[in-house]
Amino acid sequence: MNDALTPSGLEARLRDLLEKRYHNLHPFHRMLHSGQCSKVQVQAWALNRYYYQAMVPLKDASLIGRCEDDGLRREWRKRLEDHDGDEGRPGGIERWLKLTDGLGLDREAVTSTRLLLPATRFAVQAYVHLVRERSLLEAVASCLTELASPQIITERMSGMLAHYDFITPEIMSYFDKRPPQAERDANFALEWVKQHAHTPEQHQAVVDTLAFKCDVLWCMLDALHYSYVTPGLIPPGAFVPKSSDA
Amino acid sequence: MNDALTPSGLEARLRDLLEKRYHNLHPFHRMLHSGQCSKVQVQAWALNRYYYQAMVPLKDASLIGRCEDDGLRREWRKRLEDHDGDEGRPGGIERWLKLTDGLGLDREAVTSTRLLLPATRFAVQAYVHLVRERSLLEAVASCLTELASPQIITERMSGMLAHYDFITPEIMSYFDKRPPQAERDANFALEWVKQHAHTPEQHQAVVDTLAFKCDVLWCMLDALHYSYVTPGLIPPGAFVPKSSDA
Numbered sequence: 001m002n003d004a005l006t007p008s009g010l011e012a013r014l015r016d017l018l019e020k021r022y023h024n025l026h027p028f029h030r031m032l033h034s035g036q037c038s039k040v041q042v043q044a045w046a047l048n049r050y051y052y053q054a055m056v057p058l059k060d061a062s063l064i065g066r067c068e069d070d071g072l073r074r075e076w077r078k079r080l081e082d083h084d085g086d087e088g089r090p091g092g093i094e095r096w097l098k099l100t101d102g103l104g105l106d107r108e109a110v111t112s113t114r115l116l117l118p119a120t121r122f123a124v125q126a127y128v129h130l131v132r133e134r135s136l137l138e139a140v141a142s143c144l145t146e147l148a149s150p151q152i153i154t155e156r157m158s159g160m161l162a163h164y165d166f167i168t169p170e171i172m173s174y175f176d177k178r179p180p181q182a183e184r185d186a187n188f189a190l191e192w193v194k195q196h197a198h199t200p201e202q203h204q205a206v207v208d209t210l211a212f213k214c215d216v217l218w219c220m221l222d223a224l225h226y227s228y229v230t231p232g233l234i235p236p237g238a239f240v241p242k243s244s245d246a
Numbered sequence: 247m248n249d250a251l252t253p254s255g256l257e258a259r260l261r262d263l264l265e266k267r268y269h270n271l272h273p274f275h276r277m278l279h280s281g282q283c284s285k286v287q288v289q290a291w292a293l294n295r296y297y298y299q300a301m302v303p304l305k306d307a308s309l310i311g312r313c314e315d316d317g318l319r320r321e322w323r324k325r326l327e328d329h330d331g332d333e334g335r336p337g338g339i340e341r342w343l344k345l346t347d348g349l350g351l352d353r354e355a356v357t358s359t360r361l362l363l364p365a366t367r368f369a370v371q372a373y374v375h376l377v378r379e380r381s382l383l384e385a386v387a388s389c390l391t392e393l394a395s396p397q398i399i400t401e402r403m404s405g406m407l408a409h410y411d412f413i414t415p416e417i418m419s420y421f422d423k424r425p426p427q428a429e430r431d432a433n434f435a436l437e438w439v440k441q442h443a444h445t446p447e448q449h450q451a452v453v454d455t456l457a458f459k460c461d462v463l464w465c466m467l468d469a470l471h472y473s474y475v476t477p478g479l480i481p482p483g484a485f486v487p488k489s490s491d492a
């Protein structure tokens with residue numbers, strides 16, 4: 001890319017990238033929402049995805065902690081509130097644990113993260129490190145997968161409720177709340193990026209960061225697919241389904 | 247683990263862990279050294295493993311950069327010399343590029359690292375970050391997979407030379423040099439860890455770090471196996487074999 005893009009040209013490139021590389025295209029996602037997963041495969045997904053949820057506030061606080069613009073800090077603080085909640089108002093992490101509880105997973109086993117697939121840990125940590133170490137523009141841009149998340153959440157929600165008798169609306173409460181939050185956050189971040197990326201190099205950095213973030217989400221599903229579907233080789237130390245749940 | 251181990255008890259635990267979790271047990275390693283890989287699978291392995299080789303000196307320099315013990319710094323500097331070489335004396339990275347050249351990979355495509363599997367990048371970066379961020383004891387302990395590396399290198403060397411007509415002694419020169427270096431380095435690090443880990447918590451940290459490092463290496467082979475063997479789903483943007491090499 002040699003010429004600077006217009007703001008709407010940048011937005012078009014980002015949306016095009018999401019259409020090609022967002023993890024709703026991954027075969028494991030298609031299995032999950034179309035009812036082709038076993039209960040243990042859904043458990044493995046929820047247990048691994050918990051780590052992503054749990055690290056999001058650390059990622060967001062790291063961004064706030066390096067941001068000199070108080071308006072951006074205030075806006076970004078909403079994300080902390082959404083994920084961590086308040087006394088008496090459970091946040092996103094607590095609602096994710098309703099899902100893992102409802103799937104019959106031991107809460108300590110989930111929150112200790114000791115049964116994660118190593119690839120999950122490495123991918124999520126790569127995301128957190130990018131937000132801590134790269135430019136503020138890249139740190140903001142890394143959340144732009146949220147532009148596509150209302151759609152994937154809606155697919156997951158309706159597909160999982162329709163296809164699995166062990167999934168109930170109550171344990172899916174995480175997914176009720178997220179779409180409007182994600183939409184608000186994604187639109188804010190997109191406008192911020194469009195206003196703050198001026199040079200061809202900055203535009204390329206924004207696009208590259210969104211590709212990186214797509215890789216993070218894709219890699220997590222690759223690892224679930226490899227370990228729990230085909231060839232079904234679980235790495236040493238990771239979650240092994242109890243045979244009674246198989 | 248409640249009681250502190252003796253130094254030899256710690257060594258026994260570390261060697262036991264390597265016997266159970268070192269990546270010579272991974273099915274992709276077994277395929278590679280027993281002649282069951284296609285040329286493109288060997289290419290994918292060499293291209294991805296290049297990133298590990300290329301990041302090793304950054305990891306080692308980061309350790310030296312946080313080390314107040316000049317004796318340890320001098321000892322660790324040998325690793326930089328081995329990997330980066332000198333004018334007229336190629337180091338380990340340069341010798342690895344002889345392998346990728348010999349396999350017909352474009353050198354710029356390899357050194358740019360743009361065709362890596364994302365899981366490779368995330369796993370290697372997790373290793374570098376551990377060395378930068380955790381205690382010096384853990385940073386030193388993270389290299390202890392080298393205790394097992396002379397064996398795996400010897401297996402790879404003889405197996406690959408015996409089974410693949412596209413593998414010649416000349417392009418395998420990396421593997422000639424490494425076993426004595428790895429043995430010297432591993433023995434030094436093992437003695438250092440045995441002298442500097444005193445409490446049960448320190449012993450556990452050393453064991454956990456070696457398990458983490460085994461996970462890094464295992465995760466890299468999981469990703470190769472998933473992407474290039476079974477189910478053979480290459481993530482977007484990663485190395486795609488030319489059909490003429492298949």
